Amino acid sequence: MMNFEDFCQAVEKNVVHYLPPQFQEAKLRLQTNRKVNLGDMVGLTLTMPGSNIGPVIYLNEYYRMVSDGALTMGSAMERIAGQGTEALENLQRNPIGTSDFQDLGSWEAVKDKVHLSAIGLTRNEKLLETVPHREMGDIACTYRIYLAGPGGADGSILITNSMMETFGVSEKQLFDTAVENTLKNDKPTLNRMSDVFGSFTTTGRPRPEQKEKLERTNLLNDPASPSRESSEGRNSVDRKEEERNWWEEDSEPDRQEDYEEDRDDFDEDYDEDYEEEYEEGRSLSDEIPLLVLTTQSMVHGAAAVFIPEVMEQISKKMPEGFFILPSSIHEVMVLPKTLGASIEALDEMVSSINEMQVDPEDQLSDFAHVYDPDRKILLCPGAPELNKEKTPEKEQELDTNVIR
Numbered sequence: 001m002m003n004f005e006d007f008c009q010a011v012e013k014n015v016v017h018y019l020p021p022q023f024q025e026a027k028l029r030l031q032t033n034r035k036v037n038l039g040d041m042v043g044l045t046l047t048m049p050g051s052n053i054g055p056v057i058y059l060n061e062y063y064r065m066v067s068d069g070a071l072t073m074g075s076a077m078e079r080i081a082g083q084g085t086e087a088l089e090n091l092q093r094n095p096i097g098t099s100d101f102q103d104l105g106s107w108e109a110v111k112d113k114v115h116l117s118a119i120g121l122t123r124n125e126k127l128l129e130t131v132p133h134r135e136m137g138d139i140a141c142t143y144r145i146y147l148a149g150p151g152g153a154d155g156s157i158l159i160t161n162s163m164m165e166t167f168g169v170s171e172k173q174l175f176d177t178a179v180e181n182t183l184k185n186d187k188p189t190l191n192r193m194s195d196v197f198g199s200f201t202t203t204g205r206p207r208p209e210q211k212e213k214l215e216r217t218n219l220l221n222d223p224a225s226p227s228r229e230s231s232e233g234r235n236s237v238d239r240k241e242e243e244r245n246w247w248e249e250d251s252e253p254d255r256q257e258d259y260e261e262d263r264d265d266f267d268e269d270y271d272e273d274y275e276e277e278y279e280e281g282r283s284l285s286d287e288i289p290l291l292v293l294t295t296q297s298m299v300h301g302a303a304a305v306f307i308p309e310v311m312e313q314i315s316k317k318m319p320e321g322f323f324i325l326p327s328s329i330h331e332v333m334v335l336p337k338t339l340g341a342s343i344e345a346l347d348e349m350v351s352s353i354n355e356m357q358v359d360p361e362d363q364l365s366d367f368a369h370v371y372d373p374d375r376k377i378l379l380c381p382g383a384p385e386l387n388k389e390k391t392p393e394k395e396q397e398l399d400t401n402v403i404r
Contacts, residue, residue: 007063018081046084055087107167116178116303117144120365132164132171137380138365141306143174186295188304190219196292294331302332315373326364347382
């Protein structure tokens with residue numbers, strides 16, 4: 001049976017014969033890249049004469065399908081060639097400026113394109129050794145350079161330690177710049193789950209007609225919400241009711257009706273898949289007022305948890321505290337602690353959803369997190385060994401008493 005190395009070399013040598021005539025002069029080259037969540041991946045790069053820009057087709061999954069008998073070698077070649085052809089045609093229609101790549105060594109040229117990107121800590125330990133980052137619980141904040149073509153954002157490049165050194169900047173400068181760019185160009189949003197349903201296109205981006213609605217229903221724009229200060233002196237029942245009113249009341253009747261219908265559907269799904277009881281007799285299928293924290297583009301939006309102003313604003317709106325459920329690298333769910341959910345049940349829920357519904361490359365963490373409003377940091381109760389506040393300036397053990 002052909003091993004992976006021989007398979008890759010055979011593809012590099014022969015797939016050109018499966019390309020259409022206009023692309024048979026493409027230069028083919030194998031390269032190994034370390035990918036988020038996936039580890040080392042071998043890719044085939046296709047570049048046309050006179051260009052140093054081209055798509056990368058990763059071969060690991062094709063090899064698995066050939067080894068399992070799901071594809072013949074010829075069928076794999078046809079699919080790889082088809083994927084490469086589609087990517088090259090798309091590049092011709094929406095060219096990425098060569099200058100974007102030539103200027104990657106200049107901080108002045110890239111600083112306005114740097115944005116935050118959250119990835120899982122334990123899933124990417126080797127990758128994180130090579131890139132500037134900071135950590136909270138099981139989530140790491142990395143930095144990407146966004147490249148845009150005529151059709152919108154065409155991709156991004158993960159900033160490595162060597163790139164940061166070339167730029168002549170520190171991790172703190174990267175962080176401050178990325179936060180500023182995100183707040184200015186890709187504003188964080190906090191919406192009821194019902195307002196996010198139906199907002200995505202097949203590419204994972206919000207539908208154009210939904211952008212205005214998502215901004216209108218962005219709860220981070222709402223100054224009228226509970227605060228930690230205003231809740232002092234109230235009993236716990238009053239505080240819980242105040243929080244519940246904040247996320248359930250709605251001045252738009254049609255939206256409130258949609259919210260009720262979507263929440264019923266959501267609860268029915270959990271009735272089937274999650275029957276384990278929360279502590280104090282609350283089940284996962286009970287009323288769960290989940291909120292979605294992301295950014296306007298809904299791409300790499302989970303990194304909003306690293307923006308201090310955003311987390312403090314949510315903390316003021318939920319003075320009793322809240323959990324962060326890391327649903328993917330593109331968004332997280334916010335769940336009030338007033339529901340009395342146990343960490344064990346939440347961890348199981350997050351892990352199960354990752355396994356059944358989230359693509360491996362988009363998974364963030366299997367652990368629920370809780371926000372500590374005093375230290376302004378996320379903690380990971382299910383893996384206390386991860387509870388360090390770690391930035392290049394500071395790394396200290398944290399008291400986890402706040403998690404319960």
